[in-house]
Amino acid sequence: xxxxxxxxxxxxxxxxxxxxxxxxxxxxxxxxxxxxxxxxxxxxxxxxxxxxxxxxxxxxxxxxxxxxxxxxxxxxxxxxxxxxxxxxxxxxxxxxxxxxxxxxxxxxxxxxxxxxxxxxxxxxxxxxxxxxxxxxxxxxxxxxxxxxxxxxxxxxxxxxxxxxxxxxxxxxxxxxxxxxxxxxxxxxxxxxxxxxxxxxxxxxxxxxxxxxxxxx
Numbered sequence: 344x345x346x347x348x349x350x351x352x353x354x355x356x357x358x359x360x361x362x363x364x365x366x367x368x369x370x371x372x373x374x375x376x377x378x379x380x381x382x383x384x385x386x387x388x389x390x391x392x393x394x395x396x397x398x399x400x401x402x403x404x405x406x407x408x409x410x411x412x413x414x415x416x417x418x419x420x421x422x423x424x425x426x427x428x429x430x431x432x433x434x435x436x437x438x439x440x441x442x443x444x445x446x447x448x449x450x451x452x453x454x455x456x457x458x459x460x461x462x463x464x465x466x467x468x469x470x471x472x473x474x475x476x477x478x479x480x481x482x483x484x485x486x487x488x489x490x491x492x493x494x495x496x497x498x499x500x501x502x503x504x505x506x507x508x509x510x511x512x513x514x515x516x517x518x519x520x521x522x523x524x525x526x527x528x529x530x531x532x533x534x535x536x537x538x539x540x541x542x543x544x545x546x547x548x549x550x551x552x553x554x555x556x557x558x559x
Contacts, residue, residue, distance in 0.1 A: 355381040356388055360402040365440050368447035369399050370454075396458050400465055403448060406441055408433025409469050415477035421486060421538065422530050428473065429504065429526040467501070474500055491537045499536070503529055 359381035363372040374395055378385045392398040404410060415428040432438065452459030478496055481487040507522055522528075 352381075352383045352387055353391055356383050356391065356398070357402045357405055359383075360398055361406055361440055361444065364399065364402065364447055365443040369395070369451040374398075396455070396461075399451075399458070400461055403444070403462065404465050406433075406437050406444065407466055408437070409465055412469060412473065414473045417480075421481065422527075422534060425477075425500075425530040425533065426526050428470075428477075429500065429529055470501060471497055486539055488537050488539055496533070496537060499533055500529060 356377060360372070360377050363376055363380060367376075372395075374385055374388060377395075377398070378388055381388075388398070392401065411433070413428070413431055416424040418424055433441070448462065452462055474497055475493065478487060478491060478493060482489060482491055503525055507525060
């Protein structure tokens with residue numbers, strides 16, 4: 344289906360904004376420059392976005408794949424399914440731009456706390472949503488412990504990825520990843536703690552320890 348003129352203008356503005364943010368940063372990119380590079384009038388741009396921050400949030404959401412929901416697979420292999428989802432990256436054609444724009448996003452968010460909070464919520468929402476749905480699904484099936492605490496579980500799954508992305512960034516265009524097996528290690532640790540068989544083994548171990556005779 345062909346895009347309407349409004350949809351075409353919307354996409355042109357997003358593409359122009361992303362390119363300018365990657366080259367100049369968000370602070371140094373004006374709505375005038377976005378209008379000039381996109382070929383879309385400022386009046387039309389303001390019909391779609393009330394200000395630059397709103398435009399930046401949508402542009403970054405698209406760039407980082409927040410526009411597409413990618414659930415955890417359901418193959419019956421919890422480890423493989425979880426590892427696959429933790430390893431998932433948005434569209435390859437956006438990768439280099441993502442790497443170029445991220446330092447600018449961090450700098451801008453540090454100076455604009457409201458934007459930083461809004462961006463973190465938008466950036467994290469897709470992965471947190473699908474992981475929450477997966478945990479609830481597997482908990483109901485009995486493959487994950489019924490006593491799993493959601494916030495702690497999400498922190499355990501996402502925290503190490505954030506650490507790698509923030510403190511071990513690659514140079515733009517480089518493919519070598521710090522801790523390339525990190526996602527597998529996260530899945531192993533998570534399932535060893537919350538997997539139902541691990542929970543049963545832990546319960547049995549506690550029962551054996553409680554029943555053991557006390558040393559005199």
